[in-house]
Amino acid sequence: MDIGSAMNAMRDVAGLPAHPIIFQILMIFTWIFHIAFVHIALGAAGVAIYGYHNRHKNPHWERLSLAMIKVAKVSVSLLIVLGVAPLLFTQVIYDPQWYASNVLSAAWAIGFIFTLIIAYCLWFIFYYFNHGVLRPNLIGYAWIALALFCLDGLIMHTLSYQAILPGEWMNWYAPDGVLDMSGSKLHAIQWIRYLFIISLSAPIIGLFLIAYAQYFAIRDDFAPEYRQFAKDLGQTLTTVGFGIAAILFLGWQFNHSSATNLVLHPLGWLIFIALIGMVFAAQRFATKLHGYLPLVGGLGVLTLLAIWREIIRIEYLRPFGYFITEYSVNVDLPSIMLFFATLIGLGGTVGGFYLTLLYQAGQTQGHYTATKLVDKLGTFAIAILTLWIITFFTYGIVIWLANYFIV
Amino acid sequence: MDVVGMYPTWYVPNIGTAWVMGIIGVIHVVASHTAVGAAFLFAFLETKAYQENAPQLLNFIKKYGMFLLVFSYIIGSITGPGIWYAISVASPRGVGGLIHNFVWIWAAEWVFFTVEVIGVYALIYLLGKIDAKTHLKLTWSFALASWGTMLLIVGILSFMLWPGNENWYQTGSTNDAFFNLNFFAHLGIRTGSMLVIATLVGLMVASTEKELALKASVVKFLAPIGLGGGFFAVMMFLYYIRTIPDNSVEMLHAHLLPVYEYAMIAVFIAATLYLSFAWWQPKYLSTPLAIGMFLFISIFGVWPEERIRESMRKPYVVGQYVYSNQIISRDVPGKNITGEVDKIAKKGLLALHPFIPQRLRVITDNNRLEVGKLLATIACSNCHALEPGAPLRNIPDKLHRATDADMIAAFLTGALRHGAQPYMPRIDLPEAEIQAIAHYLAAVNQGQNVKRLIVEQRAAAIKMQVAN
């Protein structure tokens, strides 16, 4: 049976509740934040472990390691929750690919969850016994946790990659016509792509460290030597990291399926230039720029990567006749409005309140008292939440009564 | 081209994908209800501490908060996507149906999640570091946001059972799907249980408190909340079972209550006695008791709940239009959906299913057993294990180990073909496919080594091909 027509038949029968391009944009956009925190988490974990082993060489290492243990812990929570959005949107427009890929490696998809739980718990134990001072003997937990995080990234990669190789699905599901329903294999790994994406952890944590040094500049308990130490390390990691990433990226460029012509696509080369550009830009970070600015460059690279992944997917699926724009659409306005109102109204105010509060409190040495702005934001956050809940119930009760008692 | 949009199948021997989901589901339910419930208890306690100027309560919260953070948020936030992964690989078309009806609701839910994860860290790190009033706002906004996630998910979960009337099928509108007949009852059960679970967790933490007065004040504060929550949940459950469809009522009375009724009553009585005792004699609340009761109530309370919820939906996974075995059961004009049962009856799964190896598309003497096994896996294994004696309603036992292929075929062409069993899908297949399934099931029941036979027959087929 022709897999192209099969894929079109495997699309959900209900169609989409909004135009496919909207989901595509949201998918690309939200994935940027997922991968950014993947990089911060892996990078911070790496720096924490390295610092741990070097803690006797220089007291700054101990302090930085302690800080990075925490950063990794928080970042993993964030990467998980930020992964949910692209997970949702991928399944909306690429459901045939995503589900087929997952079912074919189902045991790994489930294993992903359990290994992630174990990895997080191990990291948490490591954190729990290492705040304040570093203690010996627990570093094994950190190593295992980091290895498992990388394994989970590999599973993620495999699921993404298998999804764009529909021509192979039947060979994986029934090699030589003999069915294998165990879902126990990872069928396709493009190592160069995986390594490239993971390698960005080094420069991204580098950029993070530069911003870290800037953020704490106004706190007296962060001595200039320590901040300089973090910043220097950040700069080294950024320069070397983007350099290595550029080489790996070049390898990936020549690894695309030749049928796709992706090697000639301008965006790929733009990414290469951006990576090299970041290597050179990193030389200037030390003196001239504000510490947050390089982060913007990093975000730019990740944005290009997010778009590039989507172009790759489109090109790989093109020969099979799969186009998201052909998905049937049944627009559902009420739920669209619910989402955007929640995102802007509630995400903006409540999220804004938390972030501003954390930002300001973090810069304050000792006790923090809310500024007028934060105080107002807090009141506003509660008001918006209450309003949201009241609207939800009023609206719901009206529909419910209309459906079950009036009609 | 004629095709039905089915996916490959993931088969888990003995327990089926259903139990994989059940296990992750239990962990998730315990964790997420703890999270939401604890958010509220946190808010109550902090308000009390603020009003009564009782900083020792804040210390308790700090301890409690650690637990909340470690236990519920981490586990909850991982197992949440976990359930999603599990249902994706168990019921791809089921989860696809949910996603395509509710993507915007889920997206709104994601906004809440993201805000909450930031909130939980803010809550813990800033406790005692910032002024009390701002922290209180933080805590309350966090609690309300947590409940918001529950409000949104409950509508989706209850739609899985059914919309409750014909409207949605005609309009296809998320409004009608989301605020379905049992939405409020379901919300009530979950809100009540969330308070119970959170209380149980609170008591575990309180049990470790050395200072007796503080311990007593916390326990006396929590226990009535748990008791009230439990009572409310039970009331709501009784209302809930008035809002479910006939097939669920049948399933409940014929298959579920006989198995789970006593366990549920036992859990209710045990929980009531435990919380009353703690309320009355807080100083005797020991940590082993608190942990033991938490495990007992959460496992023996939540496992039946999850199994019942899953089983009651049978034969459907979603909205009474997608069968558990991934076949669309009926038309939904509001979404331009047409049922697939009749089409499959006419042309057969072998012809319409995209993931059938070519050599199995036509039944021969040399592949009948293998095809039978494949078809049984596709058509039945979402609900039944195929191994004799296996825990997930295994078919051999359900057939009383009948060894006569004709008798089994009679069941398939009788009850199943006509959809006479309210809890089983209407499975109507062409004669040859029925014979293959019956042949396979009979072989299993005869105790034959089916695996080896299939290998031998495959080899024989290849030999024949080469000879020709």
Ligand code: HEM
């Ligand atoms: C330690 C844990 C994780 C790591 C290291 C990780 C890493 C990655 C990487 C490297 C990719 C890109 C793969 C590629 O393009 O080849 C990716 C994609 C993705 N991740 Fe994660 N991830 C993790 C956890 C999660 C979780 C928990 C979720 C969901 C809740 C998630 C959702 C996604 C999604 C939806 C994609 C895009 C898939 C696609 O577009 O096909 N990730 N992740």
